[in-house]
Amino acid sequence: MSTDTKESIMSTARLAVQARGYNALSFREIAKEVGVKSASIHYHFPTKGDLGAALAQRYTADLTAYLDRLLTQFDDRKSRLASYTDLFRLPLLKENRMCMCGIMAAEYGDLPTEVRVEVDKFTDANVRWLIEVLSPRRGSSDAAAIKQRALAIFAAIEGAQLIARGRGDVAVYDAIVATYRTAGLIS
Amino acid sequence: MSTDTKESIMSTARLAVQARGYNALSFREIAKEVGVKSASIHYHFPTKGDLGAALAQRYTADLTAYLDRLLTQFDDRKSRLASYTDLFRLPLLKENRMCMCGIMAAEYGDLPTEVRVEVDKFTDANVRWLIEVLSPRRGSSDAAAIKQRALAIFAAIEGAQLIARGRGDVAVYDAIVATYRTAGLIS
DNA sequence: ACCTGAACACCGTTCAAGT
DNA sequence: ACCTGAACACCGTTCAAGT
Numbered sequence: 001m002s003t004d005t006k007e008s009i010m011s012t013a014r015l016a017v018q019a020r021g022y023n024a025l026s027f028r029e030i031a032k033e034v035g036v037k038s039a040s041i042h043y044h045f046p047t048k049g050d051l052g053a054a055l056a057q058r059y060t061a062d063l064t065a066y067l068d069r070l071l072t073q074f075d076d077r078k079s080r081l082a083s084y085t086d087l088f089r090l091p092l093l094k095e096n097r098m099c100m101c102g103i104m105a106a107e108y109g110d111l112p113t114e115v116r117v118e119v120d121k122f123t124d125a126n127v128r129w130l131i132e133v134l135s136p137r138r139g140s141s142d143a144a145a146i147k148q149r150a151l152a153i154f155a156a157i158e159g160a161q162l163i164a165r166g167r168g169d170v171a172v173y174d175a176i177v178a179t180y181r182t183a184g185l186i187s
Numbered sequence: 188m189s190t191d192t193k194e195s196i197m198s199t200a201r202l203a204v205q206a207r208g209y210n211a212l213s214f215r216e217i218a219k220e221v222g223v224k225s226a227s228i229h230y231h232f233p234t235k236g237d238l239g240a241a242l243a244q245r246y247t248a249d250l251t252a253y254l255d256r257l258l259t260q261f262d263d264r265k266s267r268l269a270s271y272t273d274l275f276r277l278p279l280l281k282e283n284r285m286c287m288c289g290i291m292a293a294e295y296g297d298l299p300t301e302v303r304v305e306v307d308k309f310t311d312a313n314v315r316w317l318i319e320v321l322s323p324r325r326g327s328s329d330a331a332a333i334k335q336r337a338l339a340i341f342a343a344i345e346g347a348q349l350i351a352r353g354r355g356d357v358a359v360y361d362a363i364v365a366t367y368r369t370a371g372l373i374s
Numbered sequence: 375a376c377c378t379g380a381a382c383a384c385c386g387t388t389c390a391a392g393t
Numbered sequence: 394a395c396c397t398g399a400a401c402a403c404c405g406t407t408c409a410a411g412t
Contacts (some may be wrong), residue, residue, distance in 0.1 A: 020297035023210035027386065040396050048386065098293065105353045106285065106293030110207035119353060151350065152366035159346020166292045166306060179339035185370040214405065227377050235405065
């Protein structure tokens with residue numbers, strides 16, 4: 001058996017959402033690319049909300065796995081944060097796509113509840129990881145301040161991606177992130 | 188004559204986009220609210236792209252007018268920047284909406300060209316104003332660095348709005364912006 | 375000048391029917 | 394277990410027809 005139909009649907013849909021958004025995602029288009037009829041997709045994902053939620057959930061799982069690997073690869077905060085900002089650079093490089101959950105956050109008002117829940121979990125996963133990276137290894141620390149800083153970094157990175165995307169230029173992302181760094185937001 | 192039909196379409200559509208995005212915008216829904224048939228909207232705006240472009244253009248014009256008024260009202264950089272961040276707080280307060288061009292930027296990949304052009308102009312208008320505010324009144328200055336800083340502030344604010352929107356809490360926006368400020372990004 | 379009804383090809387969804 | 398065709402109410406768009 002070649003690739004699973006369900007898997008094929010998910011990977012096709014994920015790229016489509018990153019490129020054009022959740023609302024622009026079409027069952028009939030996915031079906032055409034996967035090589036089935038659109039009604040078949042409903043067998044695997046009863047509603048579009050089910051598909052969206054599954055996509056976001058896996059997106060978060062992939063992110064978490066990647067970020068956790070980074071913790072074992074790099075030991076210092078600087079390298080870890082550099083790898084983090086590099087990660088959000090990737091989709092821009094690949095045909096000017098965006099973070100899937102960033103796009104979905106913008107479409108939040110039109111998102112089914114089950115998708116919203118998963119988008120929120122993506123934010124949580126980012127904040128959790130950033131808190132770990134920002135927390136001092138020894139000595140006391142202001143937990144509330146660190147959590148704020150983590151959320152601010154995540155928001156700033158998502159914003160950088162959003163604006164760079166409109167510009168259609170990775171260099172814009174790089175310049176904005178560099179400015180965050182020299183300004184002292186990311187450090 | 189009561190309010191113009193065209194005006195009524197635009198104000199209704201603007202709120203709808205800020206709440207649920209450009210892609211979720213429906214001619215038939217607007218028509219119902221305005222009290223005409225959906226075909227009538229095509230008389231004023233031949234395509235959805237025409238409507239989207241008109242919305243973004245006016246949005247930018249309104250922003251520019253507001254920001255220019257701020258320059259006469261406040262003389263110091265601190266007050267001006269505080270008013271700026273307050274401006275992007277407003278849509279969140281009003282039923283958790285977002286900056287219209289911020290939403291559109293996320294949907295960029297599925298946007299007609301004429302809308303993209305106007306969304307880009309919104310970014311330009313923000314950067315232009317921020318450059319003016321950040322530029323020192325006397326003495327030399329690094330123009331390139333100031334432009335970078337302006338773009339970074341705009342991106343960070345859009346990101347803060349995006350994330351706070353997902354949280355459905357203006358307090359999150361406030362906390363993120365406060366962190367930008369203490370980190371030294373906005374000053 | 376402004377609006378409408380009807381038709382078109384799209385969309386997600388449902389469901390009875392196939393293997 | 395997995396897929397399909399046909400129908401449904403939606404969508405933007407077009408256009409001939411109304412005032």
